[in-house]
Amino acid sequence: MAKPRIDAKREHRIEMEVVVDAYTEEERAMSWYCYLEEQLSFPFEAGIRQAMASSPLHPGEHVSVTGLAHEDLCRVGIFVWARWGQRDVVAPLAQIVPVNSDKPTRLAVADWHYWHDQGYAF
Structure with a gap:
């Protein structure tokens, strides 16, 4: 997947609301x-x-x-539980796009996609 263009507004929100005061890999993951x-x-x-x-x-x-x-699994990336047919599987959130969800869910997933697609790491 191609690296997205820099989105200054999203970068600022992530920096100030998500990873603010998170200096280590573990702090950023949490x-x-x-x-x-x-x-x-x-x-x-x-x-x-x-x-x-x-x-x-x-x-x-x-x-x-x-x-x-x-949360222990999410120290290397963000993963979610998903019902896939008759099975429950763990999948990377970077793979998932919400459909018919509320705005906070769509925004948070889009924030994660942006972070992931930019190649940022914990």
């Missing part, structure tokens, strides 16, 4: 986890925006996202 935990309304329906090696999900499929994965 900052993102807490931000997403507060903003995401579960469950929400989602489409798959891209294939990823760490996930069995494919573009064009739909899932129901039921919650954030355990």
